[in-house]
Amino acid sequence: MDVKKLMSDLEAKHPGEKEYLQAVHEVLESVSEIYDQHPEFAKAKIIERMVEPDRVFTFRVTWVDDKGEVQTNLGYRVQFNGAIGPYKGGLRFHKAVNVSMLKFLGFEQTFKNALTTLPMGGGKGGSDFDPVGKSDAEIMRFCQAFMLELWRIVGKDTDVPAGDVGVGGREIGYMYGMYTKLAREYNVGVLTGKGMTWGGSKIRPEATGFGALYFVQHMLEKAGKDIKGKKLALSGFGNVAWGAALKTLELGGKVVAISGPDGVCEMPDGITPEMIDYMLEMRASNRNKVEDMATKFPGKAKFTAGKKAWSVKCDIALPCAFQNECNGDDAKELLKNGCWAVAEVSNMGCTPEAIKAFQDAKILFAPGKAVNAGGVATSGLEMTQNAMHISWTEEEVDKNLHQIMHSIHEACVKFGTKKDGYINYVDGANIAGFMKVAQAMLEQGTI
Ligand code: GLU
Numbered sequence: 001m002d003v004k005k006l007m008s009d010l011e012a013k014h015p016g017e018k019e020y021l022q023a024v025h026e027v028l029e030s031v032s033e034i035y036d037q038h039p040e041f042a043k044a045k046i047i048e049r050m051v052e053p054d055r056v057f058t059f060r061v062t063w064v065d066d067k068g069e070v071q072t073n074l075g076y077r078v079q080f081n082g083a084i085g086p087y088k089g090g091l092r093f094h095k096a097v098n099v100s101m102l103k104f105l106g107f108e109q110t111f112k113n114a115l116t117t118l119p120m121g122g123g124k125g126g127s128d129f130d131p132v133g134k135s136d137a138e139i140m141r142f143c144q145a146f147m148l149e150l151w152r153i154v155g156k157d158t159d160v161p162a163g164d165v166g167v168g169g170r171e172i173g174y175m176y177g178m179y180t181k182l183a184r185e186y187n188v189g190v191l192t193g194k195g196m197t198w199g200g201s202k203i204r205p206e207a208t209g210f211g212a213l214y215f216v217q218h219m220l221e222k223a224g225k226d227i228k229g230k231k232l233a234l235s236g237f238g239n240v241a242w243g244a245a246l247k248t249l250e251l252g253g254k255v256v257a258i259s260g261p262d263g264v265c266e267m268p269d270g271i272t273p274e275m276i277d278y279m280l281e282m283r284a285s286n287r288n289k290v291e292d293m294a295t296k297f298p299g300k301a302k303f304t305a306g307k308k309a310w311s312v313k314c315d316i317a318l319p320c321a322f323q324n325e326c327n328g329d330d331a332k333e334l335l336k337n338g339c340w341a342v343a344e345v346s347n348m349g350c351t352p353e354a355i356k357a358f359q360d361a362k363i364l365f366a367p368g369k370a371v372n373a374g375g376v377a378t379s380g381l382e383m384t385q386n387a388m389h390i391s392w393t394e395e396e397v398d399k400n401l402h403q404i405m406h407s408i409h410e411a412c413v414k415f416g417t418k419k420d421g422y423i424n425y426v427d428g429a430n431i432a433g434f435m436k437v438a439q440a441m442l443e444q445g446t447i
Helices: 003-013 018-036 039-043 046-050 099-115 136-150 169-183 204-222 239-250 273-284 291-296 328-336 352-360 373-388 394-416 425-443
Strands: 055-064 070-081 087-093 121-127 159-162 231-234 254-260 263-266 302-305 316-318 341-343 364-366
Touching (some): 018 046, 039 046, 046 425, 055 099, 070 087, 070 099, 070 136, 087 099, 087 373, 099 425, 136 169, 159 373, 204 239, 204 316, 204 364, 204 373, 239 254, 239 273, 352 364, 373 394, 394 425
Parallel strands (some): 087 121, 087 159, 341 364
Antiparallel strands (some): 055 070, 070 121, 263 302
16 A cells, blocks of 8 residues: 555645644554555555545534624534444533534544444534533524534434533433424434433433543553553543543542533542532533633642643543544643653544654553544444434443453454564554455445
8 A cells, every 4th residue: 555645635625724734644554554464455446535534515604692792603413434333422512613623523433333343433523603601592403503504414324423622411401302393203213312301311410431441440450550550541522531530440440530611620538429429510601711620629620721631641631532632742731740641531632742742652552543433333233222212221231341342452463563573553443444344344345
């Protein structure tokens, strides 16, 4: 595979789509060798087809704010790859959302979903709507306006959206309400991350964080280590960081930092259950400030403006917020402070420079598409329950989630172990996901 040529062709076709090109480049680097061992892939032009989304929808979303002013945002749904099942992936509401970001996320989602062992294709959507500072009524009106367009695109067997950054249970509720009104289909399978009284799955809210910690446990176990008593630094304070903090505590680890766009909160004695509960209120307030934690718990959390979680001394770092939130300099600082394991819980949380620094130092590093796959996997379990018209118990869902994370870890080890014994989890996840999607595309012919 000529990675250079493929990348320069893509750059010419999609100039300026930075995140998308970064995500594609990483996968091409990982799969290049195995691709060349399968001439049937090249013959069917699998890679040229796989890097382009099946289709992209763009639409205008117009709504009225609390002052009575008319606002217009852009809405998107990227149906990236449907080879192994209906498109599946979250909706992101964030001011920086654009086609490049959603294409990168849809591309990553395709491989992530393949890793879950469940039959789900890759998709992603969202809007440049900025939830920061918006009232609950504004959030509702925006979600309803967004669904006015989205409802024609989605469906339980075609495309099943869920939450992502800026979209949680509340937003899914407002969108679902509008969907049933428009479609007159009281079909619970069209969105996942639903409320418990209308088709949601137990453990789905916690699943991304819980799954990540299960993955970390396996990774540590393989390296002969244990999480008990270890210090963890987390970025963000949203749904993902919340679930990760809950499970960390349960497993005997200590969360010593969480962060936000405004700075970092250091908690030398570790986060407490009350503080973890408060994270939910912080997210629901739409203030987007981690400083609120230090204001609420003055003796226990110390806020420093403008600093990242990566400035706090830790054993294990978990990026839980946004893409490229940990860069080469952050990686150097983490390594200098003795950090020996990094697991991306956000999608593409580390820059290529940061990943290189971790891998050169031979510390444990695992990528988002493996670590955070528990979220979408539990969405898949929600779809299964919806299709069967039943609800599983917490124990049943958690057991399934645990098994899936175990099998993802196994797949990474199988495809990522190098000659010297070092496990390159990036290669492992990319190759395992790629092989499954490539095989499906090959068997379905040239379409
Ligand atoms: N947004 C999550 C992810 O990045 C979950 C998607 C889903 O549940 O469909 O995987």
